[in-house]
Amino acid sequence: MRSRPGLVLAVAVALALLPQAAPTQAAPRSFKIAVVSDVGGRGDLSFNDMAFKGGEDAERDFGVRMVELVSKVEADYVPNLTRAARDPDVQLIVGVGFLLSDALAQVARRFPDKNFVGIDTFAQSIVKEKFSAQYPLPNLMDIVYEEHKGSALVGALGALLAAQYAKPHIGGVFGIEIPVLWKFEIGYKWGARWATEWLAKNRPDKAFTYRKDFVLWTYTGTFSDIPKGYAAAKAMYAKNAVAVYNIAGPLGLGINQAVQEIAQSQKLRMGPPFWIGVDANQDWINPGFVIASMMKRVDRGVYYATRWVRDGQFRDLVRRTQGVVTLGIGTRIAGQLAEGISVSTLDDLDEFIRMGVQAERLTRKKVLPASPAEIKSKVKTMREAQPKWVWDAVADLEKKIREGQVTVPMVVTKPDIERWRGELGYRPRSFLAAAYRSPQR
Numbered sequence: 297m298r299s300r301p302g303l304v305l306a307v308a309v310a311l312a313l314l315p316q317a318a319p320t321q322a323a324p325r326s327f328k329i330a331v332v333s334d335v336g337g338r339g340d341l342s343f344n345d346m347a348f349k350g351g352e353d354a355e356r357d358f359g360v361r362m363v364e365l366v367s368k369v370e371a372d373y374v375p376n377l378t379r380a381a382r383d384p385d386v387q388l389i390v391g392v393g394f395l396l397s398d399a400l401a402q403v404a405r406r407f408p409d410k411n412f413v414g415i416d417t418f419a420q421s422i423v424k425e426k427f428s429a430q431y432p433l434p435n436l437m438d439i440v441y442e443e444h445k446g447s448a449l450v451g452a453l454g455a456l457l458a459a460q461y462a463k464p465h466i467g468g469v470f471g472i473e474i475p476v477l478w479k480f481e482i483g484y485k486w487g488a489r490w491a492t493e494w495l496a497k498n499r500p501d502k503a504f505t506y507r508k509d510f511v512l513w514t515y516t517g518t519f520s521d522i523p524k525g526y527a528a529a530k531a532m533y534a535k536n537a538v539a540v541y542n543i544a545g546p547l548g549l550g551i552n553q554a555v556q557e558i559a560q561s562q563k564l565r566m567g568p569p570f571w572i573g574v575d576a577n578q579d580w581i582n583p584g585f586v587i588a589s590m591m592k593r594v595d596r597g598v599y600y601a602t603r604w605v606r607d608g609q610f611r612d613l614v615r616r617t618q619g620v621v622t623l624g625i626g627t628r629i630a631g632q633l634a635e636g637i638s639v640s641t642l643d644d645l646d647e648f649i650r651m652g653v654q655a656e657r658l659t660r661k662k663v664l665p666a667s668p669a670e671i672k673s674k675v676k677t678m679r680e681a682q683p684k685w686v687w688d689a690v691a692d693l694e695k696k697i698r699e700g701q702v703t704v705p706m707v708v709t710k711p712d713i714e715r716w717r718g719e720l721g722y723r724p725r726s727f728l729a730a731a732y733r734s735p736q737r
Contacts, residue, residue: 327387329354329602330363330380332373334393336520337366339658342545342575343594345651347392347415350598357599358606361385373399381407388605390598391417394476397438398422404436411610412436413601415594416476420619432619434611439597439636442624443476444483445697446590446637447541448704450572451487452494452693453588453639454539455510456686459495459502461568467512467532467540469551471519475708480543482707485511485720487693490702494689508721512537516544525550529571533558539570539587548573548581555585566678577640577648582665583674587682589640596636597623604630626698639690642679645672 331351333344351362363386365376373396380389381403390413391400400419404412405427412419417438424431454466468484470477492506512532516524525547529540533554542548551571558569566584573579573589580586600623604610609630613621621629623636649668656663664671679687696702707713 326359327606328361328363328383328385329388329390329598329605330365330383330386331390331598332365332376332380332392332396333367334395335367335369336546337368338364339655340546342548342578343415344392345655346576346592346594347390347598349647349651350595351390351602353595353599354602358602360602360606367396370395374403377403377412378406381410381412387411388413388602388610390415390601391419392594393417394474400436401426401433404433405430408435410435411601411605413597414438415597416440423619432614434614436619437601437610437614437617438620439601440476440620440622441592441597442622442627442637442706443590443592444479444486444706445625445704446592446639447480447483447543448487448490448697449639449690449694450541450588450590451484451511452491453487453686453690454484454541454572455488455491455506456495456689457568457570457587457682458510458538459491459499459504460683460686461538463536463538463568465510465512465532465535465537467529467537468514469525469528469532469540469542469544469547470513470515471544471547472517473515477515477543478707478713480541481513482713482716482720483704484541484543485513485716486704489720490693491689494692498689499685511721516547519545519547522547522550522553526553529554530557533569538568539572541572541590542574542578545575548578552582552585555582559585566674566681573640576651577644579640579645579675580649580652580664580671583671584678586675587678591638591640591644593623593636593638596634600629600634625694639694642672642676645675 329351331347336344354360355362365380367373367376377389377399380386388411392415394416396414397417397419400412400414400417401422412435419436420432420438423433458466488511489506495503514528516528518524525544529551532540540551542551555569555571570585570587573586575592577591578586578589604613623634625637627634649671652664705716707716
């Protein structure tokens with residue numbers, strides 16, 4: 297998921313109206329927004345870059361100006377948020393990632409005239425716990441996502457590919473074990489099991505029974521140690537996993553390294569093995585081997601928040617939702633479609649190739665593996681090489697989720713994660729070295 301990864305404890309959106317907050321004036325059409333990054337900043341090709349992209353899109357469409365404040369260490373969170381709030385022209389301050397939750401709750405209380413948003417945060421929960429008389433803080437919003445639903449889609453994709461290529465496993469490399477990642481984990485496993493049920497009904501020639509050891513998974517305990525991502529993925533591919541899902545942000549570069557070694561040794565031009573990207577459309581990173589990405593549109597969170605401030609809707613939304621807004625599949629906010637979860641497509645690849653171009657400029661290192669045209673051609677060829685029924689099945693699951701025909705479990709508590717792991721599978725004790733075992737197991 298990301299060096300941040302936006303990680304969130306608060307997940308339910310309460311829609312009951314609370315007592316009327318004091319009326320506020322709409323912000324002027326031309327104003328500044330400030331985006332405070334998590335550790336890592338620009339060039340991470342994931343969570344932070346997505347947030348800055350949302351700010352750039354808001355600049356383009358709403359005429360605002362974005363101030364970028366990069367946090368190099370966690371101690372930078374409060375100073376960066378405070379610096380942004382003290383700028384008289386800044387009307388919206390965005391904190392990117394779970395780890396900024398406490399800092400946002402602290403600084404938002406000090407600057408009641410400024411609007412604060414946390415992406416993947418639980419700042420309002422902190423206010424409720426520590427300052428209950430002020431809950432919900434009227435100038436503070438947590439934006440969270442339906443990661444469990446997107447993870448179900450790519451879990452289904454992985455299982456369908458396992459059926460197509462007669463592989464025994466799919467894999468998942470996770471960062472630090474925290475509740476928002478449980479949403480990814482159980483959604484991914486649930487989607488894999490759903491795919492086996494779909495196969496039994498629609499492609500009995502490819503059907504297999506879901507096993508509790510079908511999904512190989514591990515929490516590495518980090519969002520920044522790329523070699524740990526490599527080691528975890530390498531062990532999964534050694535067990536013949538058809539694809540490995542990156543739920544650890546930059547560790548996806550380690551997963552990619554493991555795939556590259558296999559591709560080079562076997563002289564492969566496309567997968568399997570595959571890996572599955574996260575947050576951004578990461579298909580361009582290794583075209584032909586990234587089968588798809590579970591896109592958690594952090595950019596849209598920043599973009600929508602800016603629009604709500606511009607249109608004078610922000611504080612009313614905080615009041616109506618107790619300060620927690622969820623972006624997902626088919627979600628509508630303030631009467632408008634406001635989605636934040638999807639599986640990557642060819643249509644959205646171009647804008648994320650541009651992200652790689654920008655990362656090259658910022659890091660002064662080669663990032664893109666080929667020209668934009670060649671990247672898109674390879675991704676298109678890879679996708680078309682998969683049977684149509686694979687993509688049809690994923691589309692069928694998405695349709696059922698949108699229409700409420702199926703319910704993907706959203707797991708955020710310890711009892712629930714234990715129960716669902718019991719149903720969908722614990723990691724075998726012998727899997728991976730002790731260094732990569734979950735810290736809570």
